[in-house]
Amino acid sequence: MKWLSGMMGCIVIGIIGFDVEAATESMTDCIACHRERNPILIAEWEQSGHHRPALDCQTCHGTRHDGTMAAHSRRNEVCMACHARERQSYTLSKHGVIALMEGERMAYPPPSGNGEARAPTCAYCHMHRNTHRMTSTATPCQDCHSPRFVDTWFTSGRKMIAIGAMKVREAEAVVHRLVRERMEGAFKARRIHEIMTRDHLGRVRLGVGHQSPDDQWWHGQPALDGDLLRIKSILHDALVKR
Known part of the structure; x- marks a missing residue:
């Protein structure tokens, strides 16, 4: 054995x-x-x-x-x-x-x-x-979808990303004012703007590319709206305290 x-x-x-x-x-x-x-x-x-x-x-x-x-x-x-x-x-x-x-x-x-x-x-x-x-690119999409559908999809996606980028630019202008005028909450606003740019606008791009409703309409555009409102509220509070 x-x-x-x-x-x-x-x-x-x-x-x-x-x-x-x-x-x-x-x-x-x-x-x-x-x-x-x-x-x-x-x-x-x-x-x-x-x-x-x-x-x-x-x-x-x-x-x-x-x-x-x-x-x-x-x-x-x-x-x-x-x-x-x-x-x-x-x-x-x-x-x-x-x-x-x-x-x-x-x-x-x-x-x-x-x-x-x-x-x-x-x-x-x-x-x-x-x-x-x-x-x-759009090439793989055309293996299954019609050219008109793919073109409409990409056109709509570019517009959605442009809207998200517009919100980021609006928030950036507010942050610049907070920093330039040394207002209270400037650091917090900058952090929110970083998350807005890196994460939430990125979610919009991924949502558009993958046609993922959760990324487009929950983690994407609504999150950008919330970021923008929070940054604007920081400016409002700073102006009130002046």
Whole structure:
């Protein structure tokens, strides 16, 4: 029994050692092989936002070199592991809800860009036509929607973002006056304006891009309205105390 236990232990150690070796395969090996097979794809990756020290090929493609690595990288959960802010916006959109409900039945193996799913994944829109270039254009939308619908959607979205930016500029003018005239509450107003610009206007942009009602009409425009009113009330209180 001892020799059997020892042999089984060697087998287990051998298996574990093999898996670890496969999982820690150098990214240099991936690049060397794929640069020869598809130099354009590698060049696109090197020029993309994903070409950074913290990421390697296995971060997105996984470690199973069995023909499923391309399909693995198209799964939403791979992108959402890093893009938390975008994840919330997308999952609350119509596309995100459908993708979540039908995720296991969606056709991940085909190249992204053939209109093969009822709802687009992250990679379908932002890495359209099986490329490493990050895009945010109308081209993927036209795989499923009519040109007129897409044009109307983008025109409406640009107007919504412009309205949000107008609120930010109005608040900025008030903050400048508070700072310039050394009024009480200037620091607080500046902090609100920073959140307004960084977070709430950003939510409007994400809501427009993903068609997420929650980001557009709760975390976006109404939040901007609240920020603007709070900043104006700081100015009002400062003027009253003069």
